[in-house]
Amino acid sequence: MSSMDKSLTAGTAKDKLSLFGLLGLVIRRDLILAMRRRADVLTTLVFFVMVVSLFPLGVGPELDMLRKMAPGVVWVAALLASMLSLVRLFSADYLDGTLEQLLLAPQPLSLLVLGKIIAHWMVSGLPLVLMAPVLGLQFDMSAQALWVLIATLLLGTPILSMIGAVGAALTLGLRGGGVLVSLLVLPLCIPVLIFGAGAVEAVTSGMSVVSHLSLLGAMMLLALVFTPWVTAQALRISME
Amino acid sequence: MLEISELACTRGDHRLFSGLSFSLSEGELLQVEGVNGSGKTSLLRTLCGFMMPEAGVVRWRGEDIRKLREEYHAEMIYLGHLNAIKDELNALENLHINAGLAGYALDDKQAIAALRRMGLRGRETLPVKVLSQGQRRRVALARLLVGNAPLWILDEPLTALDVGAVILMQELIGEHLANKGMVIYTTHQPLEVAGVVTRRLSLS
Amino acid sequence: MAINWFKYSAPTAFYGLAGKLVPWFAWSSAILFAIGLYISFFVAPTDATQSEAYRIMFIHVPTSILSMFIYLVMAFYAAVGLVFNTRLSSMMATALAPTGALFAFISLWTGAMWGKPMWGAWWVWDARLTSELILLFLYFGFIALHASIDDPRRADRAAALLAIVGSVNVPIIYFSVKWWNTLHQGSTIKFSGTSMHIAMQQALFTMLLACWTYSVAISLLRVRSIVLERERNTQWVAELEEVRS
Numbered sequence: 001m002s003s004m005d006k007s008l009t010a011g012t013a014k015d016k017l018s019l020f021g022l023l024g025l026v027i028r029r030d031l032i033l034a035m036r037r038r039a040d041v042l043t044t045l046v047f048f049v050m051v052v053s054l055f056p057l058g059v060g061p062e063l064d065m066l067r068k069m070a071p072g073v074v075w076v077a078a079l080l081a082s083m084l085s086l087v088r089l090f091s092a093d094y095l096d097g098t099l100e101q102l103l104l105a106p107q108p109l110s111l112l113v114l115g116k117i118i119a120h121w122m123v124s125g126l127p128l129v130l131m132a133p134v135l136g137l138q139f140d141m142s143a144q145a146l147w148v149l150i151a152t153l154l155l156g157t158p159i160l161s162m163i164g165a166v167g168a169a170l171t172l173g174l175r176g177g178g179v180l181v182s183l184l185v186l187p188l189c190i191p192v193l194i195f196g197a198g199a200v201e202a203v204t205s206g207m208s209v210v211s212h213l214s215l216l217g218a219m220m221l222l223a224l225v226f227t228p229w230v231t232a233q234a235l236r237i238s239m240e
Numbered sequence: 241m242l243e244i245s246e247l248a249c250t251r252g253d254h255r256l257f258s259g260l261s262f263s264l265s266e267g268e269l270l271q272v273e274g275v276n277g278s279g280k281t282s283l284l285r286t287l288c289g290f291m292m293p294e295a296g297v298v299r300w301r302g303e304d305i306r307k308l309r310e311e312y313h314a315e316m317i318y319l320g321h322l323n324a325i326k327d328e329l330n331a332l333e334n335l336h337i338n339a340g341l342a343g344y345a346l347d348d349k350q351a352i353a354a355l356r357r358m359g360l361r362g363r364e365t366l367p368v369k370v371l372s373q374g375q376r377r378r379v380a381l382a383r384l385l386v387g388n389a390p391l392w393i394l395d396e397p398l399t400a401l402d403v404g405a406v407i408l409m410q411e412l413i414g415e416h417l418a419n420k421g422m423v424i425y426t427t428h429q430p431l432e433v434a435g436v437v438t439r440r441l442s443l444s
Numbered sequence: 445m446a447i448n449w450f451k452y453s454a455p456t457a458f459y460g461l462a463g464k465l466v467p468w469f470a471w472s473s474a475i476l477f478a479i480g481l482y483i484s485f486f487v488a489p490t491d492a493t494q495s496e497a498y499r500i501m502f503i504h505v506p507t508s509i510l511s512m513f514i515y516l517v518m519a520f521y522a523a524v525g526l527v528f529n530t531r532l533s534s535m536m537a538t539a540l541a542p543t544g545a546l547f548a549f550i551s552l553w554t555g556a557m558w559g560k561p562m563w564g565a566w567w568v569w570d571a572r573l574t575s576e577l578i579l580l581f582l583y584f585g586f587i588a589l590h591a592s593i594d595d596p597r598r599a600d601r602a603a604a605l606l607a608i609v610g611s612v613n614v615p616i617i618y619f620s621v622k623w624w625n626t627l628h629q630g631s632t633i634k635f636s637g638t639s640m641h642i643a644m645q646q647a648l649f650t651m652l653l654a655c656w657t658y659s660v661a662i663s664l665l666r667v668r669s670i671v672l673e674r675e676r677n678t679q680w681v682a683e684l685e686e687v688r689s
Contacts, residue, residue, distance in 0.1 A: 017340055017343065021340075022340070022341075025337070025340045025341070026341075029326075029337055032328075032329070032333075033326060033328050033329070036328040036329075036367075037328060095322075096322055096323065096324065096325065096326065096327065097320060097321075097322025097323060097324035097325075098324050098325070098326060100290070100318070100320065100322070100324060101318075101324045101338070101341070102341065103290065104288060104289075104313050104316075104318055105313060105341040105342060105343075106310040106311070106313040106314035106342065106343055107310065107341060107343065108310075112341075166605075166609060170589060170602045170605060170606060171589070171592070174592045174593065175592065176588070176592050180588060180589070180592055183581075183584065183585050183588055184585040184588075184589060184606060186581070187578050187581040187582050187585065187610075187613075187617070188609065188610070188613050188617075190578060190617055190620065190621070191613075191616050191617055191619075191620035194620045194621070194623070194624045195620060198624065219616075230605070230609060233605060234602065234605055237598060237601045237602050237605060238598065238602065239290055240290060240291050240292070240595075240597070240598055251595075252594070252595055252596070253596070253674075253676075253677055254677060292529075
């Protein structure tokens, strides 16, 4: 614990933090909080693994069919796991009052929100990316397909976190919980699903994945530019 | 420096108050009074900029706070019903994060001194979740000591505090007012600051 | 004689105006539906390739077009309400949503009914039908979010933001679904050929107008009851004839 203390306390010795320093502070804060509540983090991962493993149980163990289904199954599971983890993005801060203080900080709210989204992705999205190849083996995916799967998830899961952040901000403190956020956000994430799973299918049929990956990349940049600001507005609306 | 003119607030369907006008200058202490549900918290939250008023405008140093946004936020501290501290972190870490977000310098010595003044000696590095309610409130209040914002907006700051802490708060407010600060607050417990006349604003 | 349009941006004045307009639109709608359905089922000739089943298109196409159009109008009103903080715009957006969702649903239903005789299946993953399904989900999201928030102002503004984000996403969603469909060689429900018999064009146009007048009528009715509900504590509502009796 003492080394973590230092990382939080060291940064503020100088006068005012630069924008990057501020981003770093928010990310570090959320990462440390996530580390001290490890259970939350692990449940997302376990859910992901369970959903993927349910499909063979439901459709039978024929490897041919599983290989065809694999990209879609892994991607849908990643989508669902992301949706469930989104509730955690703002709710803890909302409940103990720290979110209010973030709105009152004399800093650009979009930047603080971006920091939270990045930390959230590192804790909820990145483990999915790392776990996916293992699951892909369950479905007898080729090495090539696995690499493309990792690439699409690496580009796609941040987009899911970013679009999801808007949904999480709009549904702050509401009774619906994860289901309501999913209802709002899933339709908007469909393009990511289509191109993400589509890329893996393309590579297994020998076609080029450049267009898929570049579209995903473009979507990620678009989300990066717009979602922090939209999320900040949504937070202001929800905190009235 | 803080001016409110013709302020009207609505919560859900009904009008809480309207036509409210007052101002607050350096060294002044203003208590907002009213029965439960009369809109005290809504008024304070409107002053923070969370809620948009139905009518009227809040001005800081002559400018609408909605235009000032960050400049206004840099000069105010809000303490609401919630403590706004993270349970999983310790008191020191909480203060440092606040300092970083609020954009002022804070080294360990200052932070520890502030926590000691708040009566938390020996508890600076314990995770906040093992502290009692009163101690958590003290951690939240320690923010007032290390910040350098002139305007304090406090919503029931004395909740969960024991007699000793209440006296301490009165001292802190007194010092802040002497330092050209200003305080607007609500409370259900009596709060008297030595040598200062409390202005009162009733919403009922 | 200049009409002061801004007068009608206050719920009180709009309530009266809407009340006067509803009968006009309702009657127009009924007449247009009668004419349109007559032309669709009796005047338009039998299609060479699709025989009688194609007539479902006269309901499917107008409802598709309108479901899309209503979403954009809804998002527009919601945006106006969000930016200019006008209550009536937000109420109008809320009033439009159920009608838009209904049209999307009818469009899907008639699309399936069309698909069955053509392709032998109740649902085919046609690009347009799939996009229509996603549009229905977007409507549900808007309605669900608005219904889940108790504070009417927060509900209006949150749903407005969602509608704006949704409308920006609709082209992206449509493009990606279209791409997905062509890649998988999916089936396309489309009317054969570019030239349509004049009666068919008339039928389509009449039905389109009928659906449009219907949605205006029903939305005005709905917005009146929303206005009544939101303003129930005010003086002017208490003095209305229908409330006093």
